[in-house]
Amino acid sequence: MAFSDLIPASSDWIPISVFPVMQKIVARVSNRVFVGLPMCRHEGFLNLSIMHTMAVVRTRKLLSWFPEPLKPMVGFFVNESRRGVRLGKTFLGPTIQERLDKMREFGDDWLSKPDDMLQWTIDLATSKGKSIDSIVQYILLINFAAIHTSSNTFTHALYHLAANPEYIQPLREEVDAVIKEEGWTKAAMQKLRKLDSFMRESQRMNGISGVSLMRKALKDVTMSDGSFIPAGTMIVAPAVATHMDDENYTNPEVFDPWRFSNMRDGDGEGTKHQFVSTSVDYITFGHGKHACPGRFFAANELKAMLAHTVMNYDVKFEKESVRPPNLWFAITVSPDPRAKVLFRKRQD
C-alpha cells in the first residue's frame, strides 16, 4: 500500500524523488511492525518518526559545544527531543494506556494479549517500572535506529538498479520463482539469493558511513601488537578502506550484483556472505558484540521492498544510466537526495 500510494504504477514514466519518498515508505513499512495499524499510516506519527531523528542529532550537536558540567542544564532548556516524546504520546498514548489497563485488569489471564512489538516494548518498560513517556521514547528510539539507515540503504540500491536496468530481469525471475513456491513469507526472503547479494553489494560500495565500530576506550588498553590506547580515546574501523580493498574483494570498484551469491555457491560458503553476515571484511552493520541487532529485520524489510519494486515497476534514470555520486558530510555518506528515478508500471 505504501508503494502504490507514493509511487503510482502508471503506463507512462513518472519521475520520483526517491530519497524523500523512500524515507516515507520505510517509515510506514517499519512502523507496520513497530506500532501496527492504524498508527503506521498516520501522517503525523510518520512525520514525527522521520523528523525526531533530526531533532536528536541537532540536540546532540548543540550539547557537544558545552562543557560536561553544563550539559544537564542546557539539556533542560533545549527540549526539542522532549517535545517529540510529548507529541509521540498524543499519537501512541491512548493505545498504550488501553493496553496497560488491560494488563492491570486481566494480569496473566489476558488471553488475547497482543504478541507484537508494541506489547514487547510495554512489557519491558513496565518490568522496569517505566512510564508511558519512556515507552514512547523507546518506540522513537527504534525509529531513530531504523528509518534513516534503512531508507539510505534502499535508495543506494535503487540507484544501482536504475543505472543498470539489465539487472531487473534476473531479479524478477528469481523473485517470481521463489514467491510462487513460498508466498510473501520470511522463508521466501531467505531464498532470494541474488536479491540478497544485490543489497549486500550495494551496501559494500556505499554503506551509511566511512567508518564503523565506533568505540570509546573506557580504560587504558594495550592491543596484542603493543599499540596503546589511552582511556577516553575514540576509535573506529575504516569501512570504505575495508570494503574497497582489493585484498578483500576482486575489482572492488566494480558493482558486481552477483558477487556474493556466486561466493555463496562455493563449498561450505552457503551461509557466509549473506546480507546480514558481518565479518572483519564486511562491517557496514558493525561487527562483534555490538553489531547492529536490527539487521535481520532490516534485511527482510528491504528485500521485500526490492522484490516488490522489481515485480511491479520498471525503473531507469532520466538521462543516462549513470548513478549520481554519493554526498559526504564528514564521515556520513548519503545517496544524492535530489536525484530522480523514472518509474512506470511493469510492462512485460
Ligand code: HEM
Ligand atoms: C540498513 C539498515 C541499517 C544499517 C546500515 C545499520 C547499521 C548499524 C551500525 C553500523 C551499527 C553500529 C554497530 C557497531 O558499532 O558494531 C548499528 C547499531 C544498532 N542498530 Fe542498526 N542499522 C540498520 C538498521 C537497524 C534497524 C532496522 C534497527 C532496529 C529495528 C537497528 C537497531 C540498531 C541498534 C539498537 C544498534 C545499537 C547496537 C549496540 O550498540 O549494541 N538498526 N546499526
